[in-house]
Every structure is written in structure tokens, then in C-alpha cells.
Amino acid sequence: MASPLQAQEKTTVSHLTVFDITTNQQTVIKTFPxxxxxxxxxxxGRWLVYNSGGKLYKISPDxxxxxxxxxxxxxxxxxxxxxxSADGKxxxxxxxxxxxxxxxxxxxxxxxxxxxxxxxxxxxxLHGWSPDLGTLAYCAERxxxxxxxxxxxSGGEEIRLTSAPGxxxxxxxxxxxxxxxxNSVRSGLMQLWRMRADGSAQEQxxxxxxxxxxxxxxxxxxxxxxxIAYYVGDLEPGExxxxxxxxxxxxxxxxxxxxLLTKLFGGQGTIxxxxxxxxxxxxxxxxxx
Numbered sequence: 517m518a519s520p521l522q523a524q525e526k527t528t529v530s531h532l533t534v535f536d537i538t539t540n541q542q543t544v545i546k547t548f549p550x551x552x553x554x555x556x557x558x559x560x561g562r563w564l565v566y567n568s569g570g571k572l573y574k575i576s577p578d579x580x581x582x583x584x585x586x587x588x589x590x591x592x593x594x595x596x597x598x599x600x601s602a603d604g605k606x607x608x609x610x611x612x613x614x615x616x617x618x619x620x621x622x623x624x625x626x627x628x629x630x631x632x633x634x635x636x637x638x639x640x641x642l643h644g645w646s647p648d649l650g651t652l653a654y655c656a657e658r659x660x661x662x663x664x665x666x667x668x669x670s671g672g673e674e675i676r677l678t679s680a681p682g683x684x685x686x687x688x689x690x691x692x693x694x695x696x697x698x699n700s701v702r703s704g705l706m707q708l709w710r711m712r713a714d715g716s717a718q719e720q721x722x723x724x725x726x727x728x729x730x731x732x733x734x735x736x737x738x739x740x741x742x743x744i745a746y747y748v749g750d751l752e753p754g755e756x757x758x759x760x761x762x763x764x765x766x767x768x769x770x771x772x773x774x775x776l777l778t779k780l781f782g783g784q785g786t787i788x789x790x791x792x793x794x795x796x797x798x799x800x801x802x803x804x805x
Contacts, residue, residue, distance in 0.1 A: 545579035553785030554596035555800040587628030644688040653687035677715030697732040735796040758784040
């Protein structure tokens with residue numbers, strides 16, 4: 517008998533969509549009769565990478581070429597936390613295993629192969645890869661607290677960067693490598709924050725009163741941040757659930773007011789990871805009508 521999650525994956529209709537911030541136009545490039553999530557855009561602009569059914573796939577940004585599976589060997593429970601290296605040669609991903617069902621982080625060649633374990637401890641949820649290719653940033657639960665950690669891509673000792681009570685999540689490097697953006701519930705609602713890459717100078721970047729802000733994604737030119745917002749009252753500030761009415765918003769990376777781009781039905785899986793095109797004018801997302 518299929519589990520409720522498996523049934524949802526098979527019955528959910530997913531629209532893979534590209535939004536142009538210069539024209540405010542959004543284009544559905546392909547509709548899938550099953551669940552897909554969390555597109556990345558490759559640095560060379562050739563592919564969108566997404567997860568579905570525990571595996572990774574790539575498709576051209578116009579939806580005409582693909583999808584093609586990216587083999588992840590024995591790792592077949594990939595979730596919607598995956599990031600492509602700045603040189604386009606590797607993918608880092610989060611996946612659980614049947615050992616304890618805790619998410620851990622791996623790397624695999626973009627062409628596919630057997631992933632290499634980076635974080636022995638779980639749960640660990642990947643969100644960022646430093647521009648110099650040396651470090652991964654992730655959210656991890658250790659001793660009952662979810663905080664931001666970094667670790668060398670080659671493996672080794674993880675370093676904790678946040679210690680505020682409550683959930684810190686979604687860490688992502690700015691293209692210059694100076695900052696890590698993240699979202700934190702420490703002020704009451706979920707807000708966007710940024711800090712230096714060593715964890716210092718943590719500063720709040722959004723100050724919303726009616727929405728919870730999640731998953732900041734910095735454009736390749738370093739000028740913009742796109743993020744997803746849930747309405748207050750629809751869920752707890754520390755939750756990012758599927759099947760919700762949400763907004764996608766855009767703000768200057770230097771700080772300041774954001775503007776509404778679009779309203780949609782989605783949430784979890786819509787835009788969990790960076791999906792900007794190399795031109796910094798377009799990004800990809802998924803909605804589920």
C-alpha cells in the first residue's frame with residue numbers, strides 16, 4: 517500500500533515556471549502530472565535541475581530538452597535541498613537513508629555517479645555552496661536546536677555559526693562570498709537575516725508583520741534577493757508547509773523594502789534552493805494548482 521506521501525507525489529500536478537523580473541512575466545515551461553520540486557539553474561544556463569521521487573533530473577529552461585535523470589547511485593531519497601557548484605561540475609544534495617531516515621549531505625559529479633558523504637551527522641539540510649567551492653552551508657539539528665553550520669566540501673569538522681534560540685534555516689552564500697543569508701525565527705516571525713561568512717555581524721534584513729519570510733536567494737550579480745513568504749496565521753512561523761497560498765517577493769540585496777512578484781499556491785518545494793538564471797533577470801520556481 518502506498519504511503520500518503522507517495523500518493524501525493526503521484527497525484528500532485530506541478531508547473532515548472534520561469535519568472536522574468538524585468539517584464540514581470542511568468543512562463544510555465546512544463547507541467548508534470550506528479551510532484552517535482554526546487555529547481556536550480558546551472559551556471560552555464562543550459563539546464564534546470566529538480567528533484568522528484570527521491571531522484572534528481574535536468575531539463576532545458578525552455579522545457580524542450582529532457583527531462584533526464586542525473587544518477588545518484590545508491591542515494592535514492594534526495595529531498596529538495598540541492599545546490600550546483602559555481603563551476604557547474606558538481607551537485608551537492610541532501611538525502612535520507614533507510615539507516616535512520618535522517619537527512620545527510622553528499623556531493624556527486626554533475627554527470628552523475630555514486631555520491632560521497634560529507635556530513636556524517638544528521639539531520640543536515642544543504643542550502644549553500646561557497647563561490648570558492650570550498651565550503652557548504654546547511655541547517656542542522658544538534659542537541660534539539662536547529663542552527664546554521666558550515667563544513668569543508670572535502671569533509672571534516674563542522675562549525676556552528678548561529679546559536680539564537682529557535683529555528684535558523686536556509687543559509688546561502690552571496691556571490692561575492694562575503695555574506696551568508698538565512699532565515700530566522702528569533703524575532704518572533706520568520707525573517708530574513710544575513711551575516712558574515714564566519715558567522716559574525718548577524719543583522720536582520722526584513723521586518724514584516726503579516727508574513728513569514730523564507731529561503732533568501734541572491735542573484736548572481738549580487739543585486740537582488742528573491743524569497744517566499746507565508747501569511748501569518750496560515751502556519752507557525754517555524755513551518756514551511758506545502759499546499760499554502762504564498763507570495764514570491766524581491767528585495768535589494770543591500771536591504772530595503774521588497775516588492776510582490778506573484779501570488780501562488782505552493783510552499784514547500786516551490787523555491788527551496790537558489791534558482792536564478794546566470795543573467796540575474798530570471799528565476800525558476802514550481803507551483804501546484
